[in-house]
Amino acid sequence: MLPAKAYAAPAANVPLAPFDFERREVGPHDVLIDIQFCGVCHSDLHQIRDEWGAGIFPMVPGHEIVGRITKVGDHVKNFKVGDIAGVGCMVDSCRTCPSCLDGLEQYCETTGIVGTYGGTEKETGRPTYGGYSNQIVVDEKYTLKVSEKLDLARVAPLLCAGITTYSPLRQWKVGPGHRVGVMGLGGLGHMAVKLAAAMGAEVTVLSTSPNKEADAKELGAHKFVVTRDKEQLKSVRNYFDFIINTVSAPLDLAAYLNLLRRDGTMILLGVPPEAPQVHAFNLIARRRRIAGSLIGGIAETQEMLDFCAEHNIVSDIEIIDIKDINESYERMLKGDVKYRFVIDLATLNN
Known part of the structure; x- marks a missing residue:
């Protein structure tokens, strides 16, 4: 031993x-x-x-x-x-x-x-x-x-944090022409911003904290939306192809599902203490989806590390x-x- x-x-x-x-x-x-x-x-x-x-x-x-x-x-x-x-x-x-x-x-x-x-x-x-x-x-x-x-x-x-955000971006083939919203700018969220931007997507950070805007832009986000501002939230209704949800705190998913376009997908990475409640109509009305993703396999993790080395992402x-x-x-x-x-x-x- x-x-x-x-x-x-x-x-x-x-x-x-x-x-x-x-x-x-x-x-x-x-x-x-x-x-x-x-x-x-x-x-x-x-x-x-x-x-x-x-x-x-x-x-x-x-x-x-x-x-x-x-x-x-x-x-x-x-x-x-x-x-x-x-x-x-x-x-x-x-x-x-x-x-x-x-x-x-x-x-x-x-x-x-x-x-x-x-x-x-x-x-x-x-x-x-x-x-x-x-x-x-x-x-x-x-x-x-x-x-x-x-x-x-x-x-x-x-x-x-890297593979947890890389894997869903790859699974859903995120790239140029896609609009990606990132909920939460913490350990997972800041990696989601960097990776999605490196893949060519338009990235918007969705945050309750206005003071995080400068950081979000520095990390590579193209837009920033203060979710407590009703007008800002309204401006991105039916807007995103994907939302990467890194939040582990309780929240009303309905308000964020309405930001997805038809056939848009919200990908859950965070684990709130209580199961979120969603009205079926929020999904049915635009054929939206809620999905989940868990870290990544060994081969995909190696792919992520190689991608980060190529694009100087840390x-x-x-x-x-x-x-x-x-x-x-x-x-x-x-x-x-x-x-x-x-x-x-x-x-x-x-």
Whole structure:
């Protein structure tokens, strides 16, 4: 076993603290990654509070991981020592169901995915521990190649926020001539703006906060609509081909569905605490659709990383010491971050 250091939540709703544990040995198909940076996702907060249930504690969060490979198994084909690599939200799946065979492992139909943290390793039965740690052992099939051309700290959030927004844009073939609305300008929303704009779409940020307009335009948005302003909202009725909804707070979907053109689609990425209510007429009247999307498969995540390297797209971040992780959660709840906290894991040794 490999000794490892991390920060972990000892139990639900208990602040994170230093934690020593053991990783499995590097198997024939595994790589060992010395973690350099790990993004702080809002789902980390949900899980350490056990708001989604079935949490495994102690819990080491973190699924936006980048670092350098320091060891490879004897049968590893696609990586070598010294490569920069990334790990996203999953480290395994059944590998044999139709979704896995289609490269859509995130929708694994047999066992479900093995989460990078909060899951159970299939071979050992031990809990998986995430990226708020100094190293991680991952099967090469669930490991991503990361370009050294980009700032690694700013690449880390691409492994969740990036692929979560890239996948639906690709699934619905968003490109030139499309009008895309982005609801919410946070970790997910700011990536949706950058990616949709890079794909050639006209991008409008839909926000309750007028003071975010300058930031939205700087990120690449072409238009900005203050949704609390009835006249501004009216100006984009029946306007959008797609709306990327990143909001996890309760809201009235009807007002936003009316912004879709005929055959328009709202894609849900956020998870509100209560199920939204929608009157069927809001859909029927314009043959509109509501859809959902979950992260992306391994091949598509690699495609996203390559696309971002080609177009020089990275996340806007604030780097933090790991000792400040609990404070960062409080700031995240207040929206006091542009747009993603990223932990510098070198600070784990301080």
